[in-house]
Amino acid sequence: MVSDNMNASSAIDFAWTLISTRQTILPRHLVQPGPNEEQIDLMFRAAAAAPDHGCICPWRFIRVPLDRREALAGAFEASLRERDASASAQQLEQAAEKARRSPFLCLAVARLGPAEPAIEPMERMVAVGAAIQNLLLLAHAMGYATSLTGGQGLQQAPLRNLFGLQEGEHAVCFINVGTATYAKPSTIRPEPSHFVDSL
């Protein structure tokens, strides 16, 4: 229990502040410094603490170090070319530029193929989402800004090939972590009355 290590009201204050102040800061607003190796290890340990029915580890995270960003830029360009043969040089450059931004970048992958025990894909996706959120919250606790980014390119061959995704593996989103260049106004959240009912 958290409250064995912290008094109960500080634990609630801490958890609420952490959860309620996390916000998406898009990669174009993320700069160095990003997390160091020790911090990155802790972020992945936080991911591994997610609820995981059957303990099948239905996630995989593939880091994109700075020296592999040009390979990713090439895959983004190739994906755009596949979708739109008439894409302009400027549009191709914009697609490529997305690979170069975040100090820390990794691809979150859901493992939805055959597994033992056979946990439903929907349950596995819940576990993957929880793992991603744990990672985001830990990065946020360390003072970094974060975002998730997706896009059509994720399901295309250039990206799947670059990341060596196997059958049954689904690219979910990129995770971006770095230092925010600006303070974003706080986000208005839906009231529980909008999404909670009772039987």
Ligand SMILES: Cc1cc2nc3c(=O)[nH]c(=O)nc-3n(C[C@H](O)[C@H](O)[C@H](O)COP(=O)(O)O)c2cc1C
């Ligand atoms: C799987 C996933 C993919 C996302 N991809 C994008 C994206 O490509 N571009 C973007 O602006 N936001 C993306 N988001 C972030 C959401 O837009 C964002 O979480 C939402 O607007 C709420 O803002 P908040 O994170 O500040 O609470 C993604 C979120 C998830 C869960």
